[in-house]
Amino acid sequence: MSHFDTLIVGGGAAGLLCAITAGRRGKRVLVVEHANRCGKKILMSGGGRCNFTNIHATPANYLSANPHFCKSALARYTPYHFIEMVERHGIAYHEKELGQLFCDDSSKQIVKMLLDECSAASVRVETSCSIERVSHGESDEDRFRLHTTRGSFSAPSLVVASGGLSIPSMGATGFGYELARQFGHAVLPTRAGLVPLTLSGKHQEPFADLSGVALPVTARCNGTSFSNYFLITHRGISGPSILQISSFWQPGDDLRLDLLPGRDALEALQQWQRDRPAAELKTVLGDVLPKRFAQRLCEHWLPNRPMKQFNGPQLREIAQVIGDFALVASGTEGYRTAEVTLGGVDADELSSSTMQSKRMPGLYFIGEVVDVTGWLGGYNFQWAWASGNAAGNAV
Numbered sequence: 001m002s003h004f005d006t007l008i009v010g011g012g013a014a015g016l017l018c019a020i021t022a023g024r025r026g027k028r029v030l031v032v033e034h035a036n037r038c039g040k041k042i043l044m045s046g047g048g049r050c051n052f053t054n055i056h057a058t059p060a061n062y063l064s065a066n067p068h069f070c071k072s073a074l075a076r077y078t079p080y081h082f083i084e085m086v087e088r089h090g091i092a093y094h095e096k097e098l099g100q101l102f103c104d105d106s107s108k109q110i111v112k113m114l115l116d117e118c119s120a121a122s123v124r125v126e127t128s129c130s131i132e133r134v135s136h137g138e139s140d141e142d143r144f145r146l147h148t149t150r151g152s153f154s155a156p157s158l159v160v161a162s163g164g165l166s167i168p169s170m171g172a173t174g175f176g177y178e179l180a181r182q183f184g185h186a187v188l189p190t191r192a193g194l195v196p197l198t199l200s201g202k203h204q205e206p207f208a209d210l211s212g213v214a215l216p217v218t219a220r221c222n223g224t225s226f227s228n229y230f231l232i233t234h235r236g237i238s239g240p241s242i243l244q245i246s247s248f249w250q251p252g253d254d255l256r257l258d259l260l261p262g263r264d265a266l267e268a269l270q271q272w273q274r275d276r277p278a279a280e281l282k283t284v285l286g287d288v289l290p291k292r293f294a295q296r297l298c299e300h301w302l303p304n305r306p307m308k309q310f311n312g313p314q315l316r317e318i319a320q321v322i323g324d325f326a327l328v329a330s331g332t333e334g335y336r337t338a339e340v341t342l343g344g345v346d347a348d349e350l351s352s353s354t355m356q357s358k359r360m361p362g363l364y365f366i367g368e369v370v371d372v373t374g375w376l377g378g379y380n381f382q383w384a385w386a387s388g389n390a391a392g393n394a395v
């Protein structure tokens, strides 16, 4: 049995940041990662360039049954703390849009940076290491024992950083949730977030041959809205606006798109009627929307006539369809493609300043396994870094 000060389950974003923070404090840290390498999600993130933070991150960008929980950790580890490390390692980055910071070159640089920092802090990292059993020792010093395929390890503290359920092919497991339950913690229902939505039957047919068509929209659901691109896929709908709104949507919920975001649809139609009275609706719409999409709108949802032939109430009806287009989604593409898992370990049973369990001294939960989920755009990594830092300073 090898002894450590802290055992960390999961060598992803949160686990590695926690290990660095604790290691720098002189703690003897072991990271146990069951995949053959650490940080696989970091590697695949941001299209291979890792959107590693968002400079505008605030608690308002996170979903949780306890919206106050993330405040303390986020305030004590801001995007600028992580940026400082990125700059110290000479990693070039840029802001893409909306405060989202990406590597200029590759997300491999972020994983290398984290592992280099782990080495500098004398953190031991065991990959391809599967946990067979977690047990309790007799004294506080070996309160937690991990029995793994690479030996048994004990420590007074155990940090669960095993992530959520999304992308099982990358090593995602329900391990953290099971362990939480084993120690008497409530786990709030989990579901896929930041995920494409599916359409089916008569709701999919009009879009069937439009796969690949993209346009800017404002997507609205349950009182929340996101303005960004909307993309039609083979199975349904995606693009940043839909990924964002998917975290707020559940089957049966009303989902609406404003197809002319930032414009008053009725005023636009009246203007087109004055300027181009002989042009058909599909032609004028085809100048502001992708042509195939405008044509499909006029085949399925809108009457197609020369603009001068519409009266006031008809223009209002058309404006209503364009500004408040109803989509009936049948479901999500699920964990196979979801970027995150909503729900998880109930934040009410954790200390918001240290991430320590209120039920079991020495037990910590950080990152995505906790019921804190960020919007699309670097917010989820920022939570992983911030919660990892909070626990790393406390273990």
Ligand SMILES: Cc1cc2nc3c(=O)[nH]c(=O)nc-3n(C[C@H](O)[C@H](O)[C@H](O)COP(=O)(O)OP(=O)(O)OC[C@H]3O[C@@H](n4cnc5c(N)ncnc54)[C@H](O)[C@@H]3O)c2cc1C
Residues within 6 Å of the ligand: 009, 010, 011, 012, 013, 014, 015, 032, 033, 034, 035, 038, 039, 040, 041, 042, 044, 045, 046, 047, 050, 051, 052, 053, 129, 130, 131, 161, 162, 163, 164, 166, 167, 170, 171, 172, 173, 175, 176, 338, 339, 340, 366, 367, 368, 369, 377, 378, 379, 380, 381, 382, 384
């Ligand atoms: C395709 C994709 C792209 C993304 N892009 C971005 C982005 O650009 N920006 C952003 O902010 N967020 C992004 N995310 C979300 C982000 O990756 C996660 O929110 C973040 O990685 C969560 O960090 P974590 O450490 O909690 O979990 P993870 O990074 O998932 O790490 C958990 C680790 O635990 C390991 N593990 C699991 N079970 C066990 C076990 N039983 N024993 C040992 N090890 C175990 C896993 O193999 C994994 O290495 C993306 C997600 C996906 C899927």
